[in-house]
Every structure is written in structure tokens, then in C-alpha cells.
Amino acid sequence: MLNLPPDPSPAEPAPKQRVQDEIRHDIIFGSLQPGTRVTEAVLAAKYGVSRIPVREALRALEAEGFVESKPYAGSTVSEIPVDDADDLFSVREALEAATARRAARRAAAQFSAGAPNGVWWRVRRQLADLLDDGDQAVAAGNLELLPELNIRFHLGIAELSGSASLTALLRQISGKIEWLYATDVDNRGKQSWSEHRLIMAAIDAGNPAEAERLMAGHVHQSRVGYLDRFAAP
Amino acid sequence: MLNLPPDPSPAEPAPKQRVQDEIRHDIIFGSLQPGTRVTEAVLAAKYGVSRIPVREALRALEAEGFVESKPYAGSTVSEIPVDDADDLFSVREALEAATARRAARRAAAQFSAGAPNGVWWRVRRQLADLLDDGDQAVAAGNLELLPELNIRFHLGIAELSGSASLTALLRQISGKIEWLYATDVDNRGKQSWSEHRLIMAAIDAGNPAEAERLMAGHVHQSRVGYLDRFAAP
DNA sequence: ATGTGACCGATTGCATACAACAATAAACAG
DNA sequence: CTGTTTATTGTTGTATGCAATCGGTCACAT
Structure with missing residues (x-):
């Protein structure tokens, strides 16, 4: 079996x-x-x-x-790291760009390997379910579910990258970001979520450059959105 | 008193x-x-x-x-994260650029505040001693002391940035970098160390843009040097 | 009144003892 | 001989008790 x-x-x-x-x-x-x-x-x-x-x-x-x-x-x-928000986002951009790039590189190898077994495929399937759950939440208007699903998506991509170091770093930053967002409601909601499938597609296509570009833009938009709403001058 | x-x-x-x-x-x-x-x-x-x-x-x-x-x-x-080296360096570039920028911003405020007390000044003085120690080590040819001093310098800059989040992230990455370098000897030695005073000067001058530029270049050279020596194709 | 020193309660740091679980090896059925 | 179940051992997870240290408070001298 x-x-x-x-x-x-x-x-x-x-x-x-x-x-x-x-x-x-x-x-x-x-x-x-x-x-x-x-x-x-x-x-x-x-x-x-x-x-x-x-x-x-x-x-x-x-x-x-x-x-x-x-x-x-x-x-x-500890104090909520509001002063660090912008810098944390800038690090997160570099970090997640790297995870997406690596995930796409690894995807090519995994697909050519044939048998859909192993930890990579398990995570990939979890992400598929996650994307479905998110779409359902958006359709039903349950936007309050998105922050949790969002973090799990990004951590999933990190796992696909196969780098424990990068995953650990992202986990640490995600905690802070979640803290910053805790008082927030929107988080760009639907628009942001829809971009996840594009990133996933680029990874599945084994296209590191495209995956990195999409992820960097995705995270950057998140950063801009946060600063617009909170650090509004 | x-x-x-x-x-x-x-x-x-x-x-x-x-x-x-x-x-x-x-x-x-x-x-x-x-x-x-x-x-x-x-x-x-x-x-x-x-x-x-x-x-x-x-x-x-x-x-x-x-x-x-x-x-x-x-x-x-754990396994030595050699495969993650390039990505770790890329994250480190963004991270240390942020710490240098912030440190320079804070420096201006500290200098205008007058009294040279508080934690900022204590760290600043430790860095002064550190730079002297490093110069002495270079002059005496004790290059084996540099890796340790190097890490302490960069962590010191992070402390000057006043961001506990960024300092913690750098501490985590530094551990991995030190691990990667453990089998190495050179680490660009003298040349690399001399750049530290330039960075420190930009911070003391309260010039965030210049501090960020110098630090980014400094870390980038470190990255290039590592890849040249180890991941040599 | 103010600064300085020694005491005391509160809290963590560490050691020992026991319970829960995983991994390996042995016993056994097919 | 192979696959499966069961016993055993080794290792970690948790509980309790005691020692070390910190922060504040009170007495006291100046």
C-alpha cells in the first residue's frame, strides 16, 4: 500500500x-x-x-x-512593534520572494520525479484545500477568516521551499505581522486573496522568476495597504 | 553622580x-x-x-x-544550511539595510538630546571599543579574531536601531551565517573590516540614506565573497 | 527632607522523582 | 521466510520541593 x-x-x-x-x-x-x-x-x-x-x-x-x-x-x-512595521515588511518582502523562488525551483524537480508522495505533495495538497477554503470564505462574506488562512498560505509556501531556515524566519515575522493586524479588519480582503492562486500557479509551473515577482508584489501591496491605513501621515 | x-x-x-x-x-x-x-x-x-x-x-x-x-x-x-546560504544572505541584506537606516535616524535624535547617557550611548561606546579592537587585530595579523568581532559589530548596529524585532531576526540569521563561515578562514578580512568605520561614521552623521547604502554594499560584498569561494561552479 | 543601607517577600532557577510516549527488538501467526 | 503484534527499553514530558536572586520597603544617619 x-x-x-x-x-x-x-x-x-x-x-x-x-x-x-x-x-x-x-x-x-x-x-x-x-x-x-x-x-x-x-x-x-x-x-x-x-x-x-x-x-x-x-x-x-x-x-x-x-x-x-x-x-x-x-x-x-512586549510592546506591539508598531514602529518596526515598515522595516518588518521590507524584510518580509525579501524573505517571501526567496521562499516563492525556491518553491518554484523545487516544484519542477518534484513534478518530474513522478510519484506524488512525500512531504512536498502533502503540503501542496493542504495548500489546495486552503485556497478552496479561502475562496469559499470570500464568497460567503466571512472575511474574518482570511487573516488566519492568509498566514497559513504563506507558511505553506515557505514549507514548499524546503528551507527550514527561511520557514523559521517567516514564522517569526508572521507572528509580529499578525500582532500588527490584530486591530485591523480588512487586510485588502478579496483582492489580496485572489492573488494567491496566481502565485500558486507560477510555482506549479516551475517558474521561479514569475513566482518571485508575483510574491514580491503581493507582499509589497500588503505593506502599502498597512501603511496607508495606520501610519497615515 | x-x-x-x-x-x-x-x-x-x-x-x-x-x-x-x-x-x-x-x-x-x-x-x-x-x-x-x-x-x-x-x-x-x-x-x-x-x-x-x-x-x-x-x-x-x-x-x-x-x-x-x-x-x-x-x-x-540540524544540517548545515548550505543550500540556504544565498537566500539567507539576500534576507540579511534587507535586514541590515533596515538596521543601519534606523540607527542613523536614531543617532540624530540622540545627539541632539544632549546628555550622553542611556542605553544608546553605552552601546555606541562598546562599538567604539570594538572597532579599535578590530583594527588592532588586523594590525597584529590576528585575523582569526575578526569573525567574532564582526558579528558583534553588526549586532551592535542592530541594537542602535532600537528595534527588538530586527535585532532578534539578525541574531537568528547571524547564527546561521557563523555556521556557514565556520569552515572558512578569510571572510575578506582587512578590507571588510575597514568598511565598518565608514558605516559607523554615516550613522554618527545621522545620514540614514548613506548608512543604508554602505551597509547594503558591505553585506552584498560578503555574500558575493562567500558564493565565490564556496558555491564556485 | 533626603539619600543610603540592610532586611523581607515574591519569583524565578535548578534538582529530583515519576508518568507518558516513541522506537526498537523480540515473539508469533501465516 | 514475511508480516504483524506485543513486550521492553530508552527518552522525553510533567510535577513537586528547595535554593538563589531580585525589587521594594523600612529604618536610620546625615
Whole structure:
């Protein structure tokens, strides 16, 4: 049998992962405001676990830039990086251009290899579903679903690039971008989403230059849109 | 008295930090080769501490991309990201251009503020010492000191930019670059180092455009030099 | 009144102990 | 002999307890 197992059960995530995701969510969506002191003990009580998983979650969130810690002195929620927005977007442009270019290069090799197995194809199929879900959300007017789908799309492209380094960098930047957008509603909505299929097509066509060009423009528009709405002078 | 305390004693770092730095060093300089399985217990014995500090160090190194872990299954040393080199350099160009630009912008504000206190001035003074040390090393022919000084210079500029997000990103990329360069000797040595003073001068002059231009060129030359020597076709 | 020093509570850092899970190897049916 | 199930071992995940350190507060001298 060559069938891939049906994407093994999501199951319930490990406590540490769950706690980490919950705290990050609370930070991004404002129930934990910047400057708030977060202590391991109270978080442990809040989530019904010991201090250890909380501790690990805080360390991970520190690496992601959501909290800052000083030895023996505790942790506080970081400031929203609004001043860094423009620079983060400029780095993101270079970064995602690279992931799209690489993804297209790899696509050619994968298609010529024949058998649609392996991790590349699994991710590619997930992206196909993702694009469908997004189109459906747009058609139904559920634009509030788009930010989440959007991030997953871009991270998916990074995975297709096959570079763990670039994927990790994008994950870090995406967290910040999501934070910046948390108070936003539109995010260019439909227009932005429709561009995703064009990028995907360029990758499937094994055209690195075109994939890079489309992705760079896509991200650049996102940057311009953000600055227009927020840093409006 | 307004004198800053003479940069409080370095003291000896906390066990976790020490272990983390040691493991990373062993990975970068080859005594822990890619693919090696690393278990918490043996590392704990090796460094004479409990599993907990080792565990935290491994998690941090995972976030930095030096090891990969799967739940309940252990950790292994990552592969050296040679395939990602060119893309990492391209992201680094955008990233460091941004830090230099910001640093120059902030410099103007700091100089006009008057009193040479605060964290900005402390970092600026450390950079002055760093530049002197580097010149001395070049004059004495101790080129093997340059890679370390080089990284500290670039991270210092990032700190001057005042953006924690950008500094964290650069720290992550720098680790990978250092890894790539570990087998190298030259790193353009003298020529590259002399450019640092030009960049610093542009920042001190409060000239963002010039600082960005010089830094971008500096990093680009580093990229070209690397590709010439390693990815030589 | 103000600056300076030593104490005390709060919080993290680390060590030990136990539980949960994955991977490998062995036993067994076909 | 091959494929599958089961046992065992090794490793990580989590809980609890104690030691180290920080931040603030209060007394106190100037």
C-alpha cells in the first residue's frame, strides 16, 4: 500500500503547546496587554498545569518576541512593534520572494520525479484545500477568516521551499505581522486573496522568476495597504 | 553622580546560558556533527548540571535552528544550511539595510538630546571599543579574531536601531551565517573590516540614506565573497 | 527632607522523582 | 521466510520541593 495515512489525527496538543498558543493568542488579541507582568505561578493555575510547561511556553514566546524576561525578575508582555512595521515588511518582502523562488525551483524537480508522495505533495495538497477554503470564505462574506488562512498560505509556501531556515524566519515575522493586524479588519480582503492562486500557479509551473515577482508584489501591496491605513501621515 | 557604573561585572553566566553557548559552539565548530543524536541526560552529565538547564538550552537552540526535536523522540543536530546560504544572505541584506537606516535616524535624535547617557550611548561606546579592537587585530595579523568581532559589530548596529524585532531576526540569521563561515578562514578580512568605520561614521552623521547604502554594499560584498569561494561552479 | 543601607517577600532557577510516549527488538501467526 | 503484534527499553514530558536572586520597603544617619 502506498496510501498516505489520512493525515494522522490532529488529536489534542501537548499541554505545553496548548498553553503557548493560548498565551500568544491572548497577547495578540489584547486580553494580555503590553507591559503586563506574567508570572509562571498564576499562569500555571490559570491553565491547570504545573509551572514547567508554562515556563517552556514563556521561553518560546520570548524567542518569538512576545514577552521579555530578566533572570529571577520575571517576564512582561512586549510592546506591539508598531514602529518596526515598515522595516518588518521590507524584510518580509525579501524573505517571501526567496521562499516563492525556491518553491518554484523545487516544484519542477518534484513534478518530474513522478510519484506524488512525500512531504512536498502533502503540503501542496493542504495548500489546495486552503485556497478552496479561502475562496469559499470570500464568497460567503466571512472575511474574518482570511487573516488566519492568509498566514497559513504563506507558511505553506515557505514549507514548499524546503528551507527550514527561511520557514523559521517567516514564522517569526508572521507572528509580529499578525500582532500588527490584530486591530485591523480588512487586510485588502478579496483582492489580496485572489492573488494567491496566481502565485500558486507560477510555482506549479516551475517558474521561479514569475513566482518571485508575483510574491514580491503581493507582499509589497500588503505593506502599502498597512501603511496607508495606520501610519497615515 | 551621573557616571554609569563601569559596565557591571560580567560575572559568570547562569548555567543554562553557559550550557547553551557551549552546545552551540560545539555545533558550529564541528565537534557535534549534523545528524548526531543529543539526549538531555548525557549532556547533563557532560556539563555537570541537571536535565532542566540542558532542556531549556536545547529548546532555545531549536528556536535558533541548530537542533530539531520531536516530542518524546529526542533531538538531533540540524544540517548545515548550505543550500540556504544565498537566500539567507539576500534576507540579511534587507535586514541590515533596515538596521543601519534606523540607527542613523536614531543617532540624530540622540545627539541632539544632549546628555550622553542611556542605553544608546553605552552601546555606541562598546562599538567604539570594538572597532579599535578590530583594527588592532588586523594590525597584529590576528585575523582569526575578526569573525567574532564582526558579528558583534553588526549586532551592535542592530541594537542602535532600537528595534527588538530586527535585532532578534539578525541574531537568528547571524547564527546561521557563523555556521556557514565556520569552515572558512578569510571572510575578506582587512578590507571588510575597514568598511565598518565608514558605516559607523554615516550613522554618527545621522545620514540614514548613506548608512543604508554602505551597509547594503558591505553585506552584498560578503555574500558575493562567500558564493565565490564556496558555491564556485 | 533626603539619600543610603540592610532586611523581607515574591519569583524565578535548578534538582529530583515519576508518568507518558516513541522506537526498537523480540515473539508469533501465516 | 514475511508480516504483524506485543513486550521492553530508552527518552522525553510533567510535577513537586528547595535554593538563589531580585525589587521594594523600612529604618536610620546625615
